[in-house]
Amino acid sequence: MAARLLEVYLDLLSQPCRAVSLLLGCTSIPHTVRTVALRRGEQRSPEFTKLNPMQKVPVLVDNGFVLKESDAILKYLASKYDVPDHWYPRQPEKRARVDEYTAWHHSNTRPHAAKVFILEVLLPTQTGSPVDEGRLSRALSELDDTLVKMESMFLRRQPFLCGDDITLADLLAVCELMQPLGGGRDVLKDRPPLQRWRSRVQAAVGEHFDRAHAVLYALRDRQRARL
Template sequence: MAGGVKYPEVYLDMLSQPCRALHILLSFNKVPFTVRTVALRKGEQKTPEFTSLNPMQKVPVLVDNGFVLTESVAILKYLVTKYSLPEHWYPSQPERRAKVDEYISWHNTNTRPHTAKVFITEVLIPRMTGSAVDGLRVERALAELKDTLDMLESMFLKRQPFLCGDDITLADLLAVCELMQPLGGDRDVLSDRPKLQRWRSRVQSALGESFDDAHSVLYKLRDNFKSKL
């Protein structure tokens, strides 16, 4: 704390894809922040204290000097503006910004739910219920994801290095955190997608240690998953 100004507080569960995106943005850009862990698997999002911050009982949540935000995309855009982060994250030029917004709008009904469904079906449901993995449901989820990956390649990535042009943006950050999620079940959904693999490598290289730090809990989940096979 400096000059009486508190650092932003972020309420996170690092198994949450948007939480990792938020953590990466802050840590990579060296914005001081305080993490308040909310373990969803323990139901901590349902406590009266957390519910008073976010009645929807979801993470992430940002508290910045008393200002509260509860939606991940709004939080990311706010941080870029409030802390004057580099222009490439969320460009001020209207056409470039619109391309980022275009992907993010599409992301919320395509990349996010379809990738999450693979993880939920293959890892989360068996883990919570003790039941065997339903192979047929996993295959259906992968089939739905295929169309999304096709569009990522043909509509967004095309022949450019990042989803919205020559520089990494919030679009890449949100997308990569989602597409990493099935690794918790030791499944790389980009294993037969060299074009998207190269994009992921560029994103990971651009983000450096902040990428692996945020995904360390996912890597542990993967190792645990493999050990039980």
């Protein structure tokens, strides 16, 4: 029987790509990484566009099966491969809690944290124009509202977003909330409950956390050097 060939197309400056990378690292699923450098426009190449006409990462190719979207990829990996049950529990109520957060995530944590990074780092870098402080202030206010809801709706008195153990939800969330750090902004610095949660996530994934975020740390250091 031929060996399975699992490939993932990633750029670790992308938050969802880091979430996929963290799960693969933590679960030791054998795979090959194909780097797609977004800053060089490699996602627009004819070869990659055949895989994903939306020209976005991550993309998974598992023995010829092509899957897009980080949420779907994470849940596929957890369901298809022999990974610890806590990542995406089989018990229906526990699994539903993960699905509840991931559904909320895509219209709350993801766009609001990403917008801060786009306004503070990406647009000024691409255009050479100064940060639009008015738009940034509004984006930070939207993100702050999201962080309040994360604490009150999801963390409450439990250590992780969906219960007592780390899940896919925590990976998606932490990678988004780390993203503004690329501009030197720690959006959790005034939120001790979320700081403690981030520390628990970092401890749970171990060395994979800093490895996945190395490109973001490098961007932060370059931004600081320009100041």
